[in-house]
Amino acid sequence: MHDLNLITQNYQKYKYYLEIRNENPSIIDQVLEINKKRKELINQINSLRSQKNKISDQIGKRQYSNEEERQNLIHQSNTIDQNLKELEPVLSEIETNIRNLLLNIPNIVCEDVPIGKDSNDNVVVLQEGDLPSFDFDPLPHWQIAENLSIIDFERGVKLSGSRFYIMKGKLAKLQRALINFFLDYHIQKHNYKELYLPFIVKRHCLEGAGQLPKFEDNLYKDSEDDMWLVPTAEVPLTNIYKDEILPIDVLPLYYVAYTPCFRKEKIAAGKDVRGIKRGHQFDKVELYKFVLPENSDQELERLVQDACDILRALELPFRVVKLCSGDLGFAAAKTYDIEVWAAGSKEWLEVSSCSNTLDFQARRANIRFRRTPTSKPEYLHTLNGSGLALPRVVIAILENFQQKDGTIHIPKNLIPYTGFEKIELNWKY
RNA sequence: GGAGAGGUGGCCGAGUGGUCGAAGGCACUCGCCUGCUAAGCGAGCGUGUCGCUUAAUAGGCGACACCACGGGUUCGAAUCCCGUCCUCUCCGCCA
Numbered sequence: 001m002h003d004l005n006l007i008t009q010n011y012q013k014y015k016y017y018l019e020i021r022n023e024n025p026s027i028i029d030q031v032l033e034i035n036k037k038r039k040e041l042i043n044q045i046n047s048l049r050s051q052k053n054k055i056s057d058q059i060g061k062r063q064y065s066n067e068e069e070r071q072n073l074i075h076q077s078n079t080i081d082q083n084l085k086e087l088e089p090v091l092s093e094i095e096t097n098i099r100n101l102l103l104n105i106p107n108i109v110c111e112d113v114p115i116g117k118d119s120n121d122n123v124v125v126l127q128e129g130d131l132p133s134f135d136f137d138p139l140p141h142w143q144i145a146e147n148l149s150i151i152d153f154e155r156g157v158k159l160s161g162s163r164f165y166i167m168k169g170k171l172a173k174l175q176r177a178l179i180n181f182f183l184d185y186h187i188q189k190h191n192y193k194e195l196y197l198p199f200i201v202k203r204h205c206l207e208g209a210g211q212l213p214k215f216e217d218n219l220y221k222d223s224e225d226d227m228w229l230v231p232t233a234e235v236p237l238t239n240i241y242k243d244e245i246l247p248i249d250v251l252p253l254y255y256v257a258y259t260p261c262f263r264k265e266k267i268a269a270g271k272d273v274r275g276i277k278r279g280h281q282f283d284k285v286e287l288y289k290f291v292l293p294e295n296s297d298q299e300l301e302r303l304v305q306d307a308c309d310i311l312r313a314l315e316l317p318f319r320v321v322k323l324c325s326g327d328l329g330f331a332a333a334k335t336y337d338i339e340v341w342a343a344g345s346k347e348w349l350e351v352s353s354c355s356n357t358l359d360f361q362a363r364r365a366n367i368r369f370r371r372t373p374t375s376k377p378e379y380l381h382t383l384n385g386s387g388l389a390l391p392r393v394v395i396a397i398l399e400n401f402q403q404k405d406g407t408i409h410i411p412k413n414l415i416p417y418t419g420f421e422k423i424e425l426n427w428k429y
Numbered sequence: 430g431g432a433g434a435g436g437u438g439g440c441c442g443a444g445u446g447g448u449c450g451a452a453g454g455c456a457c458u459c460g461c462c463u464g465c466u467a468a469g470c471g472a473g474c475g476u477g478u479c480g481c482u483u484a485a486u487a488g489g490c491g492a493c494a495c496c497a498c499g500g501g502u503u504c505g506a507a508u509c510c511c512g513u514c515c516u517c518u519c520c521g522c523c524a
Contacts, residue, residue: 005486042479046493053493056505060447070504077504245439245476373439373457374474376487 001102001364004035017108020115020325031101034094041091045084052080103213107360109325110297110334116324123324125336128308129317132343132400140344141398142275145171147406149426151276162273163265163280169426170418174397174410175283175390177417179258182285182310186387190306192256192287197236199259200227208365209238210331210357220262220280229262233286234384241290242365245377251369252291252299256387259284276391277349283390289383290367293359296381297334300356304336307352307387314411316396317341319348333358340392344399349392354385 007014011032015025055077057063064070114123132138145151149168156165167175186192203226206212211219211231220229230236237255261284272278287306291299304320311318323335332355339348359379362368368377401409408423415421 003486009486039479042493046479049494050492052504056447059504074504081504247439374459377476 001360002105002108003363004031004098004102007031008035014105014108018106020109021106021328022117022326023106027101027105031098031105034098034101038091038094038098041087041094045087045091048080048084048087052077052084055080100213103207103364106328106330107210107333107357109328110356110358113328113334114322114324115326117326118324119327121324122327122337123322125320125322126308127317127319128312129315129341131317131341134343134402134404136404138344138399138402140275141342141395144344144398144402144406144408145275147425148408148423149428150423160280163278165276165279170420170423171394171426173420174414174418174423175394177414177419178390178393179283179285181313181414181417182387183256183258185310185313186256186285186287186306189309190254192254192306195237195240195255195257197230197233197257197259199230199262201230201236201239202226203228204242205235205239208242209235209361210364211235214330217266218264220264230259231263232261232384233257233259233284234288237286237288237384238361238382239365241367244367246290246367246369246380247373248292248369248371251380252289252295255288257286257288259286275345275395277395279391285387285390287354287385287387291381291383292369293378293381296356296358296383299381300334300336300354300383303383303385304338304354307338307354307385310388311338311340311351313413314393314397315413316393316400316411318351329353329355331355331357331360333360338386338388340396342392342396342399344402345395349395351388351392351396352386354383356381356383 002014007028011028015028018025018028055073059070059073064073114121116122139147142151142153145153148171150171152166152168159166183194187194200222203212206219206228219231221227236259237257240255261282263280265278265280268278276282287303289299289303308318308320318338318340321337321339323332323337328335335353335355337350338352338354340351342349358381361382362379367380367382369380370377397411398408401411403409403422406425410418410421410423
């Protein structure tokens with residue numbers, strides 16, 4: 001959510017940001033117009049309240065000479081009150097409207113983000129690792145999974161409908177091993193602190209992180225109780241310090257958390273239906289940072305490297321893509337996607353999205369800090385990135401480490417976590 | 430889920446209709462004092478919005494709002510009433 005005064009002072013800039021995001025900039029005009037009305041009304045209401053307060057004060061201090069005068073004062077106050085009763089609802093409606101408008105305006109865009117329309121204009125900034133070569137035709141993971149009987153697609157659908165699956169035997173363990181590996185790696189090598197979070201949150205958390213009100217379609221919820229399944233750990237992470245003012249010496253804060261993620265994926269209906277690339281439920285280890293505004297840019301670079309380190313450790317070839325303005329997410333001012341090579345499906349799979357949201361989420365969730373004990377509170381900056389998303393890493397391991405005999409080798413660094421070196425034909429029942 | 434108690438500023442804790450944005454203590458900031466083991470003295474010290482001032486989204490002045498949240502009573506509410514949420518204690522239930 002943006003600062004009204006900033007928008008008023010730099011409205012051309014805000015319109016420009018919307019344009020390069022392929023969004024309609026007229027929302028800014030609406031905001032300006034309503035804000036003008038808002039200020040007028042506030043002034044009106046404040047002066048009425050001020051009058052009213054003075055009258056009450058006079059009565060309280062017995063500043064009247066007889067009962068008639070007292071009744072007169074009460075009458076005056078009541079008259080003002082009638083005025084207020086008319087104006088106040090108008091103001092609160094205006095404020096709701098402005099808030100709704102503001103909540104729907106995406107973040108600004110960092111200077112160095114390439115201008116572009118869609119993912120075709122994204123820029124590959126780094127590619128690392130050799131793409132594996134095979135003396136046979138490598139299979140896509142769903143084929144491998146079927147051959148080895150390690151994923152049960154049909155029965156997953158039987159339980160929960162399309163886009164659900166069951167992982168079996170060593171594949172289930174592989175996934176569990178990866179989660180632990182990711183967590184340990186970031187805790188030990190990158191100094192993140194681990195959190196175990198609620199997987200269900202209140203609406204305000206989704207507003208704070210930027211999922212609501214715009215992306216309600218993608219969320220599972222219990223509307224009766226205002227309980228929402230998290231689409232990413234970023235949502236609870238953003239809100240742990242909601243409405244707090246942090247002392248500067250605790251910054252920067254680095255957190256890592258494993259959660260499942262739940263998404264309806266309505267927008268992507270019909271896309272990526274085969275295999276486990278895009279399910280309604282998937283696991284993810286998320287990285288999150290609370291940092292000083294002046295450091296957020298370099299913190300993003302480090303965040304990306306932290307995520308890349310995992311792929312390096314797993315010997316998986318990857319590339320880093322800088323998203324163009326038109327492809328940026330709602331809350332992000334700058335984003336790097338990390339994509340891993342999947343040798344069977346022969347495509348780059350997004351396994352991480354690392355973003356600097358600047359003060360966008362901090363404003364929404366009202367998270368601030370003080371530079372000195374006496375200075376004014378300022379909004380801090382937040383960053384988030386996957387470190388990493390599980391299913392697609394699993395896909396990459398299955399496809400890149402597949403052998404001619406149909407078995408799957410486990411990356412060296414992962415073996416201490418899996419307890420086995422390869423996946424072979426699994427039990428059927 | 431049932432019964433009871435309670436939610437006040439960074440923390441603790443007063444405050445049951447007007448003099449309360451809120452006593453007192455702690456913490457913190459600035460200054461003074463003091464050579465001695467978390468000493469003393471003085472001052473300051475919540476957040477937001479609106480207006481004026483300002484180069485300033487720094488500072489100053491003023492107004493308004495905020496004592497969990499939302500509504501109500503009243504000329505006037507932290508204080509009374511209603512609803513919601515949350516915390517604690519006891520009981521029940523349960524991995």
